[in-house]
Ligand code: NAI
């Protein structure tokens with residue numbers, strides 16, 4: 001029997017029908033939360049996920065929205081409240097990268113990366129916090145950041161910039177929201193086996209190079225990030241706020257041992 005320590009809670013996960021977001025939505029539901037699965041495209045994947053969650057005895061619903069359109073993002077929060085009555089856990093997970101350097105990033109790429117990764121987390125935080133304050137009793141805001149909130153990834157400059165912004169969003173807004181009983185935590189994954197890293201999965205030379213750079217010797221499975229999110233959402237994490245937790249297999253401390 002799985003311990004349902006999120007029973008009675010309502011959660012939103014953005015960008016949640018693939019990769020890390022999907023694993024988080026499934027884990028929160030397994031732990032008893034009612035989950036709103038935000039997705040931008042592929043409703044059929046969302047339907048499949050929701051059927052599986054319900055078949056396992058959980059509760060979830062889909063909410064289509066492009067989170068860079070703030071009216072659509074607000075509508076996701078409104079749907080959570082109209083369907084499930086409240087909002088306790090907001091997971092800002094949607095993200096993308098262009099893998100371009102400062103020299104070859106176009107203004108369009110820059111805006112896309114910053115809008116999805118940072119602007120949606122900023123306003124996802126604002127909209128969720130306003131609802132949490134209105135209903136009372138606090139809440140949890142979790143941002144899926146990256147090791148690259150702090151650690152350069154050359155040739156992925158705008159992405160690093162966006163995650164650096166999420167780092168300061170959590171530190172600053174976390175302080176602002178603390179008096180309301182709302183905690184705010186970044187989870188910073190290292191390399192995780194999801195569609196964002198498809199270029200490694202299909203290329204043994206690249207994958208071997210990546211694995212060699214990770215002290216634990218392998219990419220994470222999405223579930224290994226989802227379990228951290230479930231902990232951060234739980235009562236056991238009540239004193240963690242305005243900071244980051246890294247789940248990176250040691251990659252940020254990797255050293256050739258000179
Ligand atoms: P993914 O590509 O499977 O997931 C990203 C999700 O965001 C997709 O479902 C996509 O549709 C959604 N999304 C993108 N733009 C959106 C928009 N405008 N509106 C709504 N949804 C949108 O990749 P993954 O790895 O699961 O990424 C999830 C988060 O984890 C991202 O924020 C990423 O930066 C972060 N991350 C991933 C790591 C990895 O190695 N896979 C490592 C560190 C952080």
Ligand code: BGC
Pocket residue numbers: 097145146147148153189190191192196197
């Ligand atoms: C990036 C991936 C990268 C991983 C580890 C993530 O934030 O999206 O492209 O493999 O960090 O460096």
